[in-house]
Amino acid sequence: MIKSAPKEAAQKRIRIALAGNPNTGKTTLFNRLTGARAKVGNYPGVTVDRHFGEIQLAHSGRAELQDVPGTYSLSARSAEEQLALCAIAGIPPLERPDLVVVVLDATQLERNLYLALQVIELGLPVLLALNMFDRLEPEQLRIDPKALSKTLGVPAVGLCAQTGLGMSELLSAMDDALVRPESARASAPWLPKGQGIDKDLEAIAKCIPGAWLPQESQAKDQNRKQALALWALLSIDENDELEGIPLDLRQCVLDRRNAATADNRETDKEVIRARYEWIEASAPSFLIESGDAGQSWTDRVDRILLHPALGFGIFLLLMGVVFQSLFTWADPAIGWIESLVGSVGGFVESQLPTGLFSELIVSGVIEGVGSVLVFLPQILLLFFFIGLMEDTGYIARVAFIMDRLMKLLGLHGRAFVPMLSGYACAVPAILGTRTMERRRDRMLTMMVVPLMTCSARLPVYGLLIAALVPPGDNRSFTQGLLMVAMYLFSTVIAFIAAAVLGRTLFKGPNVPLLLEMPPYRRPHFASVLRMMLQKSSVFVREAGTVIMACTIIMWALLSFPRQDQVSEAPPSAVQSEQVAGAESQSGLQLRQSYAGRIGRWMEPTIEPLGFDWKIGIGLIGAFAAREVFVSTLAIVYDLSEDEDENSLALRDKIRNERRSDGSKLYTPLVCLSLMVFFALACQCMSTLAVVKRETNSYRWPAFMFAYMTVLAWVASFIVYQGGKLIGFS
Amino acid sequence: MISSTRCLSDLAIGDTACLVDLDGERSFKRRLMELGMLPGTLIRVIRRAEVGGVLELEVRRSRLSLRMGEARGILVHAVAEPEPDPSR
Numbered sequence: 001m002i003k004s005a006p007k008e009a010a011q012k013r014i015r016i017a018l019a020g021n022p023n024t025g026k027t028t029l030f031n032r033l034t035g036a037r038a039k040v041g042n043y044p045g046v047t048v049d050r051h052f053g054e055i056q057l058a059h060s061g062r063a064e065l066q067d068v069p070g071t072y073s074l075s076a077r078s079a080e081e082q083l084a085l086c087a088i089a090g091i092p093p094l095e096r097p098d099l100v101v102v103v104l105d106a107t108q109l110e111r112n113l114y115l116a117l118q119v120i121e122l123g124l125p126v127l128l129a130l131n132m133f134d135r136l137e138p139e140q141l142r143i144d145p146k147a148l149s150k151t152l153g154v155p156a157v158g159l160c161a162q163t164g165l166g167m168s169e170l171l172s173a174m175d176d177a178l179v180r181p182e183s184a185r186a187s188a189p190w191l192p193k194g195q196g197i198d199k200d201l202e203a204i205a206k207c208i209p210g211a212w213l214p215q216e217s218q219a220k221d222q223n224r225k226q227a228l229a230l231w232a233l234l235s236i237d238e239n240d241e242l243e244g245i246p247l248d249l250r251q252c253v254l255d256r257r258n259a260a261t262a263d264n265r266e267t268d269k270e271v272i273r274a275r276y277e278w279i280e281a282s283a284p285s286f287l288i289e290s291g292d293a294g295q296s297w298t299d300r301v302d303r304i305l306l307h308p309a310l311g312f313g314i315f316l317l318l319m320g321v322v323f324q325s326l327f328t329w330a331d332p333a334i335g336w337i338e339s340l341v342g343s344v345g346g347f348v349e350s351q352l353p354t355g356l357f358s359e360l361i362v363s364g365v366i367e368g369v370g371s372v373l374v375f376l377p378q379i380l381l382l383f384f385f386i387g388l389m390e391d392t393g394y395i396a397r398v399a400f401i402m403d404r405l406m407k408l409l410g411l412h413g414r415a416f417v418p419m420l421s422g423y424a425c426a427v428p429a430i431l432g433t434r435t436m437e438r439r440r441d442r443m444l445t446m447m448v449v450p451l452m453t454c455s456a457r458l459p460v461y462g463l464l465i466a467a468l469v470p471p472g473d474n475r476s477f478t479q480g481l482l483m484v485a486m487y488l489f490s491t492v493i494a495f496i497a498a499a500v501l502g503r504t505l506f507k508g509p510n511v512p513l514l515l516e517m518p519p520y521r522r523p524h525f526a527s528v529l530r531m532m533l534q535k536s537s538v539f540v541r542e543a544g545t546v547i548m549a550c551t552i553i554m555w556a557l558l559s560f561p562r563q564d565q566v567s568e569a570p571p572s573a574v575q576s577e578q579v580a581g582a583e584s585q586s587g588l589q590l591r592q593s594y595a596g597r598i599g600r601w602m603e604p605t606i607e608p609l610g611f612d613w614k615i616g617i618g619l620i621g622a623f624a625a626r627e628v629f630v631s632t633l634a635i636v637y638d639l640s641e642d643e644d645e646n647s648l649a650l651r652d653k654i655r656n657e658r659r660s661d662g663s664k665l666y667t668p669l670v671c672l673s674l675m676v677f678f679a680l681a682c683q684c685m686s687t688l689a690v691v692k693r694e695t696n697s698y699r700w701p702a703f704m705f706a707y708m709t710v711l712a713w714v715a716s717f718i719v720y721q722g723g724k725l726i727g728f729s
Numbered sequence: 730m731i732s733s734t735r736c737l738s739d740l741a742i743g744d745t746a747c748l749v750d751l752d753g754e755r756s757f758k759r760r761l762m763e764l765g766m767l768p769g770t771l772i773r774v775i776r777r778a779e780v781g782g783v784l785e786l787e788v789r790r791s792r793l794s795l796r797m798g799e800a801r802g803i804l805v806h807a808v809a810e811p812e813p814d815p816s817r
Contacts, residue, residue: 273762
C-alpha cells in the first residue's frame with residue numbers, strides 16, 4: 001500500500017527515522033518538522049499507520065522523515081511490536097535509515113535512555129532529541145546535553161516540540177550527523193559481559209540472516225549481528241507472534257534460553273539490568289536531580305478523575321457528550337452529503353442518455369461513493385475526540401477506570417470507547433480499535449462492536465415499531481420503551497458475545513494491565529486535527545474502494561436480469577414507462593431480479609422466523625446497509641423509492657400486508673422477531689469492508705458475518721416460535 | 730531500615746518500597762523490567778483503586794498502573810518513608 005518514492009536520478013534518497021517512547025511528544029515533533037507535507041500509509045502486513053514526510057536540510061538537502069511507532073523497547077512479542085526494530089535497523093522490506101533521531105522525554109530521562117541505548121547498539125548514526133526541555137526547571141532537574149553526548153558518544157539536543165524551541169539546533173544537528181555519520185555512531189560499553197551470555201550471543205549471532213545486516217563492512221556487520229542477537233535473545237520464545245524469523249535462529253534462541261534456565265540464569269534480567277545499571281552509573285555526569293518528581297497538578301486532577309465514584313461519573317458524562325455529538329453534530333453534515341450526492345446523481349442522470357450505463361453510474365458509482373462519504377462526519381468527530389483524549393493523556397485514565405468491567409468481559413480497558421462509538425456507527429468504532437496494541441484485544445473488540453445498536457438500525461426500528469402500534473393509537477410511551485429495550489438488548493448481547501468469544505476463540509493468557517499514566521498536557525490542536533484528517537483519508541481511500549465495489553454488486557443483483565429481458569410484454573409496452581407507471585415497473589423489476597430470486601429461494605430458511613420472501617428481498621437489500629431495508633420494502637410494496645421511514649403510506653402498507661392465507665403478515669410477533677434479527681445480524685457491507693482492511697484477511701469478516709447471522713437467526717427463531725408457543729400471534 | 734519482604738499489592742498509598750523480585754509471564758516481566766522495575770529499584774504507591782482493583786506506582790519519575798493481581802507477584806522490601814509528604 002505504500003507508494004514508493006520517486007527515485008531521484010543517481011542520488012540515494014536520504015532517510016531519517018524518528019523513534020521514541022510513547023507520550024514523548026514524538027508525533028508533535030514529527031508534525032512540526034514535516035509541516036503539511038506528511039503522508040500516511042500502512043506498514044506492509046500489519047495494520048499500523050506509517051507516517052512519513054519530507055524535510056529540507058542545509059547541506060544534506062531533502063530527506064524523508066519516517067515516524068516509527070512509539071515503543072518503550074525494541075524487544076518484541078508481536079509482529080506489530082517488531083516493526084520498530086525493522087524500521088530502525090532497516091530489515092527488509094523496510095528501507096534502512098541513514099540517521100535515527102530518538103525523541104526522549106527529558107523529564108524521564110533514565111527510562112527514555114533505555115530505548116536510546118538499544119538503538120545506539122545497532123551501530124547506526126543516532127541523534128538524541130531531548131524533548132520537553134522547558135519542563136526541566138519546574139521539575140527541579142538539570143540536563144547537560146553536551147555531557148550526555150560525550151558519555152553516550154552520539155549528539156544530543158534539548159528542545160521543546162510544542163513551542164518550537166530548539167528546532168533550528170535540531171535541524172543543524174541532523175544535518176551534521178548526516179554529513180559526518182561517524183560522529184553520530186558509538187560503540188556500546190553497557191552490554192552485559194559474562195561467560196554465559198557471551199556464549200549465548202556468539203551462537204545466536206551466527207544465525208542472524210545476512211539480509212538483516214548493513215553489508216557495508218566486516219566491523220559494522222559484526223556489530224549489528226551482536227545487537228540483533230541481543231534482540232533475538234530478548235524477543236523470541238515459544239509463544240511469540242513475530243514474523244519472518246528464520247527457523248534456525250528461532251531454534252538457536254530457544255536452545256540457549258532453555259540452557260540458561262537450566263543453569264538458573266535469567267537472560268532477560270541480565271541484559272536489561274546491564275543497560276539500566278550503566279544508565280544509573282553514568283547519569284550523574286549529565287543529570288542533576290535536586291528534588292522529587294513533581295506531578296502535583298496531574299495528581300490533583302487525578303484525585304478527581306480517578307476517584308472511584310466521581311471519576312466514573314465524569315467519564316460517563318464525557319462519553320455521553322461524545323455519543324450525543326456523534327448523533328447530533330454529525331447529523332446535519334450527513335444530510336448535506338446525502339443531498340449533495342442526490343443532486344450530483346440527478347445532474348448526471350439528466351446529462352446521460354437513459355440506459356444501463358447511466359444507471360450504473362448513478363445507482364452504482366455515485367451512490368457507492370455517497371455511501372462511503374456519509375460516514376465521514378462521524379469518523380472525523382470520533383477521531384477528534386480520540387485524538388483529544390490521547391493528546392491530553394486522558395485515554396490512559398479511561399483504561400484505568402474501566403479495567404474491572406472490561407476485564408470481566410475479557411476486553412481491554414480501552415475497548416470501552418470503540419464499544420460506545422458503536423452506538424453511532426460500527427465503522428469509525430472499528431477504526432478506533434487501533435488504540436489497543438494487542439491484536440487479540442483489537443480483534444475481540446472488532447467482533448462485538450457491530451452488535452451495538454448503530455444509527456442505521458433506527459429507521460428500521462422506527463418503521464417496525466410504528467407498524468406494531470395500531471393506527472390511531474398514539475402510544476408513544478410504549479414506542480419509546482421498545483426502542484430503549486432494543487438498545488439494552490443489543491448491549492447485553494454484545495457483552496455476552498465478548499465474554500464468550502474472549503473465553504473461546506480469542507482465548508489467550510489473561511493479559512496483564514500495564515499502563516503508563518502520562519502527566520496531563522495541553523492538547524496540540526494541530527496534531528489532533530491532522531490525525532483526524534489522516535485517519536479519515538485512509539478510510540476513504542482504502543475502505544471506500546471495497547464499499548463501492550459491494551454497492552455496485554448489490555445494484556447489479558437488484559437490477560439484473562433486466563425486466564425487459566424476461567418480460568413477455570411487447571417492447572413498446574416496456575418503453576412507455578410513464579404510461580405504465582414507474583412504481584409498479586420497479587416493483588416488477590425487483591421481483592424478477594437476482595435478488596428477488598434469491599429472496600424466494602431463501603424463503604424456506606426464513607419462514608421459521610415468521611418472514612416471507614418479500615421480507616427476504618428486504619434482508620438482501622439490507623445486507624448493503626440496514627437502512628436500505630426501508631427503501632427496499634418500499635419498492636417491494638410498490639411504492640416509490642423516495643418514501644422515507646416516516647411515511648404513513650409505507651406503515652399502512654405494512655400493516656395491511658397479508659399472507660397468502662389472508663392472515664396479517666406483520667403481526668407484533670413478526671415485527672419483534674424482525675427487530676431482533678436486525679439487532680444481531682451483520683447487515684453492513686461497510687463494516688465488513690473495514691474489518692477486512694483492519695485484519696488484512698477475508699477470514700475475519702467472513703467469520704463475523706457467519707456468527708452474527710447464525711446468532712440473529714437463532715434469536716429470531718426463539719422469539720417467533722417461542723412467542724407462538726406461549727400464545728402470541 | 731528494611732522490614733520483611735511483602736507483596737507490592739499490600740503496600741498503602743504513599744509507601745515507598747524496594748523491589749526484590751518479579752514473577753509472572755515472560756513478556757509482562759520483561760516489559761516491567763524495561764520500564765525500569767528491576768531488583769533494587771525504589772517504587773512508591775500513588776493510588777490504590779480498590780473498586781477497580783488497579784494500583785498506580787511511581788517508578789523512576791514515571792507513573793505506571795497495574796492490577797492488584799499482578800502486583801501480588803512482585804515482591805518488595807518496605808522502606809520507611811524518609812520524610813513525611815507535606816501535601817498529605
